[in-house]
Amino acid sequence: xxxxxxxxxxxxxxxxxxxxxxxxxxxxxxxxxxxxxxxxxxxxxxxxxxxxxxxxxxxxxxxxxxxxxxxxxxxxxxxxxxxxxxxxxxxxxxxxxxxxxxxxxxxxxxxxxxxxxxxxxxxxxxxxxxxxxxxxxxxxxxxxxxxxxxxxxxxxxxxxxxxxxxxxxxxxxxxxxxxxxxxxxxxxxxxxxxxxxxxxxxxxxxxxxxxxxxxxxxxxxxxxxxxxxxxxxxxxxxxxxxxxxxxxxxxxxxxxxxxxxxxxxxxxxxxxxxxxxxxxxxxxxxxxxxxxxxxxxxxxxxxxxxxxxxxxxxxxxxxxxxxxxxxxxxxxxxxxxxxxxxxxxxxxxxxxxxxxxxxxxxxxxxxxxxxxxxxxxxxxxx
Numbered sequence: 559x560x561x562x563x564x565x566x567x568x569x570x571x572x573x574x575x576x577x578x579x580x581x582x583x584x585x586x587x588x589x590x591x592x593x594x595x596x597x598x599x600x601x602x603x604x605x606x607x608x609x610x611x612x613x614x615x616x617x618x619x620x621x622x623x624x625x626x627x628x629x630x631x632x633x634x635x636x637x638x639x640x641x642x643x644x645x646x647x648x649x650x651x652x653x654x655x656x657x658x659x660x661x662x663x664x665x666x667x668x669x670x671x672x673x674x675x676x677x678x679x680x681x682x683x684x685x686x687x688x689x690x691x692x693x694x695x696x697x698x699x700x701x702x703x704x705x706x707x708x709x710x711x712x713x714x715x716x717x718x719x720x721x722x723x724x725x726x727x728x729x730x731x732x733x734x735x736x737x738x739x740x741x742x743x744x745x746x747x748x749x750x751x752x753x754x755x756x757x758x759x760x761x762x763x764x765x766x767x768x769x770x771x772x773x774x775x776x777x778x779x780x781x782x783x784x785x786x787x788x789x790x791x792x793x794x795x796x797x798x799x800x801x802x803x804x805x806x807x808x809x810x811x812x813x814x815x816x817x818x819x820x821x822x823x824x825x826x827x828x829x830x831x832x833x834x835x836x837x838x839x840x841x842x843x844x845x846x847x848x849x850x851x852x853x854x855x856x857x858x859x860x861x862x863x864x865x866x867x868x869x870x871x872x873x874x875x876x877x878x879x880x881x882x883x884x885x886x887x888x889x890x891x892x893x894x895x896x897x898x899x900x901x902x903x904x905x906x907x908x909x910x911x912x913x914x915x916x917x918x919x920x921x922x923x924x925x926x927x928x929x930x931x932x933x934x935x936x937x938x939x940x
Contacts, residue, residue, distance in 0.1 A: 565810035565843045565934045569600050570901065572940025573803040575612030577784045580801060582613055585767050587774045590616035590638070590760065592781040594624060599848075599928040600785060600805060601936045603631045609784065610635050618779060622646045625656045638683055638719070640693070648672030652680045657718055661685040661694045663702050670714050682706070683719035684749070688741040688761075689734065690725040699745055707752040719758045720746050724773075727765035728790035735766070739773050765789035768800060787923045791913050796906075804912065806927055807897035808934075810843035812861070812889050813876060824878055825870025830855075832869070837881040839866065841893050844875040848929040849895070853877075856918035859893035860909045861885075866893075896926075 582589050591609035596602050606617055606628055617633070619625050620641040628637060639651065640659035649672045651658055660666050660682045673680040684706055687694035695702045709715045722742045726732045742761050749756070758776040764783035766773045782789055786804035788796050797804050818838050824830040832838075841859055845851040851872045858867040858879045866879040866887075881887050892899070898909040906914050912923040919926070 563811065565808075565847060566937050567599070567930055567934050568807040568809070568897075568901075568937045568939060569604070570803070570805045570807070570940045571604060571608040571938055573786055573805040574600070574605060574608050574784055575940075577786050577802050577805075578609060578612035578614055578780060581764075581767055581778070581780055581783055585762075585771070585774050585778045587776070587778045588615040589613065589784075590618050590777050590779045591784055592618040592779055593628075594618065594620035595928045598782065598785050598924065599930045601938070602627060603633070604936075604938050606633050606635075614780070616777060622651055622656065622658075626650060626654060629654045629656070640683075640685065644668040648680070649676045652676040652678050655681065657681040657683055659683050659685045659693075659721070660702070660706070661687075663695075663698060663705055666702060666705055666709065666715075670709055673714050679713065680715045681718045682715050683721050684717060684754075686720065686722045686742060686745040688722040688745065689738040690723055692723070694722060700748060703749050703752045703754060706749075707754050710754060717749075717754050717756050719756050719760060719777075720749055720754075721760045724761065724763055724766055727763055727770060727773075729793050730765075730769040735770060735773070739770075763789070765794065768794065782924055785927065787912055787927070791917075791923070796913055797911075804897065806912070806930075807901060808895045808930065809892045809897075810841050810847075810859075810895065812839045812887060812891045812893050813842040814840040815881065815885075815887055815889055816840075817883075823870075826873065827871060830870040832880070834883070836883050837885050837887075838869065839879050839881050839885075839887055839893065841877050841879060841895075842875070843895070843934070844873045844877055846874045846931060847934050848926075848931045849877060850915070850919040850921070850926070850929070852919050853915065854918045855880075857895075857910050857915050859895055860898050861887045861891060861893050863908075865908075865910065 591614035597605035617637045625637045625639045638657040685694040687696040760777040762778040767778040786802040855867040869880045912926045916923045
């Protein structure tokens with residue numbers, strides 16, 4: 559495997575395929591693999607191809623440019639893009655057979671106009687706000703359905719799907735999940751009454767795919783779980799409990815090892831002071847690469863078999879860890895921020911994980927992996 563000089567994320571495509579196959583088997587439904595945000599930091603095109611190889615039928619992205627990138631790289635599977643401002647190039651979307659999510663009557667009219675210009679029928683998924691108060695039509699749902707029914711009857715659009723999104727699916731058994739599902743079903747029934755027929759309806763995200771069989775419908779949307787991470791460690795358990803394998807291992811080179819006496823300030827602002835004589839290592843990765851600046855000493859790096867915590871503040875391009883006086887670590891060694899040389903990235907008792915970084919930074923594992931920046935090379939295995 560080719561290695562790089564400074565920092566790299568090793569992406570196990572085999573793990574992604576295995577996670578998709580497992581989640582599909584448990585749900586008994588086709589999968590829509592969510593590859594937005596550079597596939598949650600794992601790499602858009604390689605992950606999309608792996609997802610299709612793993613059995614996913616559909617791909618989902620937020621941005622139209624993500625979908626167009628996939629088409630430009632020869633990905634032919636059905637793709638839905640769901641965050642497309644009306645200023646987007648819908649003609650290009652239609653020409654490339656990209657399904658467009660429609661959250662409002664205004665969006666629908668823009669797509670109908672683009673369909674006329676493209677001289678092709680646009681494929682759309684009507685997006686309903688079932689209670690999250692974010693995307694989708696709410697008070698104007700019936701009016702949107704009427705417009706869509708007229709446009710479909712006139713051959714201007716094809717309503718491929720109706721969909722919505724859960725707000726609290728990562729809280730198993732929460733009554734609002736039932737309420738959202740019922741609202742969604744009522745919205746679908748209203749569409750049927752207006753003569754709208756679809757290929758698919760879809761509501762389940764990763765959490766609902768795992769927790770809520772009643773919400774699986776025609777397709778399940780696999781986001782964080784296909785990357786081997788839990789939708790919520792507190793309410794659902796970690797990757798191991800969910801039988802998922804994290805796909806990302808993150809490592810950086812040790813830039814420098816040095817002996818430091820007790821009482822030395824470390825980093826900007828002197829926020830940490832060494833209590834004893836020790837060795838420190840400078841790790842060649844920082845917040846410009848996605849390492850959270852507010853990371854605490856509850857996380858750090860694994861060097862060999864030893865977990866060494868962060869000491870002081872994370873800098874733009876580097877951070878410091880406390881190795882301990884007896885450490886034999888040397889400049890040039892690999893330091894593992896997530897996972898280990900063995901590829902074991904979910905046993906928090908033996909290495910740091912995306913979950914442990916999230917806990918140490920007051921955020922979620924989604925943010926930890928998606929924020930890994932482009933200066934960090936991606937290497938693919940499996």
